[in-house]
Amino acid sequence: MFEKEYDVIVVGGGHAGSEAAAAAANMGSKTLLVTMNLQNIAQMSCNPAMGGIAKGQIVREIDAMGGYSGIVSDTSAIQFKMLNKSKGPAMWSPRVQSDRMRFAEDWRMMLEQTENLDFYQEMVSGILSENGKITGVRTSLGLEIKGKSVVLTNGTFLNGLIHIGEKNFGGGRSGERAATGITADLVNLGFESGRMKTGTPPRVDGRSLDFSKMVEQPGDDIPAKFSYLDVTKPLTKQRSCHMTYTSPEVHNLLKEGFDRSPMFNGRIESVGPRYCPSIEDKINRFADKDRHQLFVEPEGWNTVEYYVNGFSTSLPEDVQYRALKSVAGFENVKFFRPGYAIEYDYFPPTQLQHTLETKLVEGLYFAGQINGTTGYEEAACQGLMAGINAALKVQEKEEFVLSRDEAYIGVLIDDLITKGTEEPYRMFTSRAEYRTLLRQDNADFRLTEKSYQLGLASAKRMARMESKKDSADAFVSFFRETSVNPEEINPVLEANNSASVKQSGKMFKIFARPNMTMEDMRKIESVEKYIQEHQLDHEVLEQTEIQVKYAGYIEKEKNNADKLHRLENLKIPSDFDYMKLKSMSMEAREKLNKIQPKTVSQASRVSGVSPADISVLLVYMGR
Incomplete structure (x- = not known):
């Protein structure tokens, strides 16, 4: 077989x-x-x-x-x-x-x-x-x-x-x-x-919902896509999600089932996701809030099934149903299946x-x-x-x-x-x-x-990435090297409530101003001419704008990353015995012995290991 x-x-x-x-x-x-x-x-x-x-x-x-x-x-x-x-x-x-x-x-x-x-x-x-x-x-x-x-x-x-x-x-x-x-x-x-x-929340029948009582949540006007490959195209039509809210009445109905909730009566002892709490957990932890958002999400192009994002619950199904019926737009709701918890x-x-x-x-x-x-x-x-x-x-x-x-x-x-x-x-x-x-x-x-x-990315994908990178780098260089005179740039600056200039200067400095965008820079004749001549697409324009406007931040993080790599290059022997480092805290020795980090950098990120503990390690290693 x-x-x-x-x-x-x-x-x-x-x-x-x-x-x-x-x-x-x-x-x-x-x-x-x-x-x-x-x-x-x-x-x-x-x-x-x-x-x-x-x-x-x-x-x-x-x-x-x-x-x-x-x-x-x-x-x-x-x-x-x-x-x-x-x-x-x-x-x-x-x-x-x-x-x-x-x-x-x-x-x-x-x-x-x-x-x-x-x-x-x-x-x-x-x-x-x-x-x-x-x-x-x-x-x-x-x-x-x-x-x-x-x-x-x-x-x-x-x-x-x-x-x-x-x-x-x-x-x-x-x-x-x-x-x-x-x-x-x-x-x-x-x-x-x-x-x-x-x-997970209940799944419900969209035909039983009144979307006129909810707030529509449409997609982007100009949708992008995930993949860098051109085997897929951006959406030309989209389905909307909708938003509604819980209320004090909904919360009170849910509380009636708390004594039968496995989360509160001890039947579930394991830990759940902190950042995606159940509705009963939200009511309990945020007692001062009288409402919580619910996002009503379609499960596909043609199905009537909807996902009630924000209403994750393990309460009894009758409690879920009664509470959800009190949410605006859900008065006549029909369940496909109730929410549940899983250990x-x-x-x-x-x-x-x-x-x-x-x-x-x-x-x-x-x-x-x-x-x-x-x-x-x-x-x-x-x-x-x-x-x-x-x-x-x-x-x-x-x-x-x-x-x-x-x-x-x-x-x-x-x-x-x-x-x-x-x-x-x-x-x-x-x-x-x-x-x-x-x-x-x-x-x-x-x-x-x-x-x-x-061997995962194809030669075609590699060439496409290199072409995009070269185009963006060249366009950034164009802004660094090309000047613009006050007569041409000042009307654009004034329209953006930005201080005018008195003499010609490099475009890079102008573009780097917080309120200047690529659309503003395209009003300069030489910029628009460069874009048209080189047939630059949206991805290259976006990449160029980010590299110009965030150059200082990017450079600072690169320097910090270089410092990290110097510690990454300091290898720790695989059989290193931390217990012999008496100057190091006992908590650090125990945790480092258990995890056995491969580098000093990794050791510095172990929970409970302080900078002083790392100094002891560096001294021992002759640094």
Whole structure:
């Protein structure tokens, strides 16, 4: 039934598993994707959307690295929005509302067209290893499939337990059974495990809603797209979302069910996502607020199913229904299914290396919610990196790791490995100390060459990126080198309430003023002439404007990143005994001994390690 031995076996067909399988197969490794239901590949288990604050940057990075998430987000999009446009470009974050069914279908079709990739539908119930090295997986039918490496992307399925009020039952998500066996195998091998929870809102029938009582939330007037490739086009039509609010009446109705809520009566002890709380949690934590926003999101182009974003709950279904009926526009609501909470096993990610390979078992990789993260985008980028490194290991090539100044992906993995997480981890722009460098617009500049060297990005993609970069650099040089006289620029400056100039000067200095935009600069004849002669597109114009206006900030962050790299180059021996450093705090010694950081820079980011502790380490190492 199977190859004698696969290079990479990926367990789980969610966002992490799909990206892992695609990456490994595209790098030439013979890959098997094993999942419990092939109809649910890359299923959007929760909200029908990709991207958002910091998450949009991750999708752009996945695309630049040759992953599929950006392309599928474009082909299945029903609305596009660039969030945070009122702020600086480091905060701009693309987001699409997706057609849920088409998203999964497009993922399946792309995977089926990927060479070197086989599929098998069954539950994996255990892993096989010998002498601390992975050898394959065991299925629920008792089949043993041999593999040189294994990537576990089990999502919420490991011993998953669904809660609706006082009722609970095993399941990985609504309508699907939980996966059993793997946790026991890993614990027997010495892994530490824990429990986390997440939740989801009710899905409702859009025909029963009164949208005239809600605020319409349309997409951008000129929608962009996620993928840097030109295989997809921006949307020409879009579907709107809508916004409504809860009320004191809704809150009181919800409170009536608190004594039957598994979150409040102790039936759920595990920790849920801090930044995506349930509606009952919001009412409890923010008792001073008399209303909360609800976003009513369509699940596709043609379906009448809607997702009630902001109403995640595990309250009894009758309480959910009564409360939701009191929301404006929901007076006649009909449920497709109630909201629920789910508890599942995860494995603290401090047990991993930066490649996402486990420290205990060689050739075994973890990606996605098994590492304590939450979100499609966070899962997908881990899957991509695990798939890349599993393939590289089998091919006996050097490992691939992204640093904190190279990608949000690097920030996410470093946070997990170095600091661990005791609650579902979600990415934010505030977690990245170099976010001016890690913008959504320049992910291709940062990562395409790396992807090309790995064999993921095509020569065509590489050439397209280089052409865009050369065009933007040349246009920036044009502004640095070209002068403009007062007669031509002053009318533009005065129209923008900006101080006029008395003598000719370089355009770069004028353009760098806060209230000057590319549209303003195009009123200068020589600028417009340059754009037309060189046929510059929107991407190049945007890139040029950002590089001119934020040159000082970008340069400052690059200098800070260079200092970081000097510490990254200070390697710590793998068997270093921190307990002998008596001048270091006991907390620091214990945590460093457990995590065994590879560099001084990584050691400095371990929770509980102070600058004084790092000074002791540097002195000991002769620095």
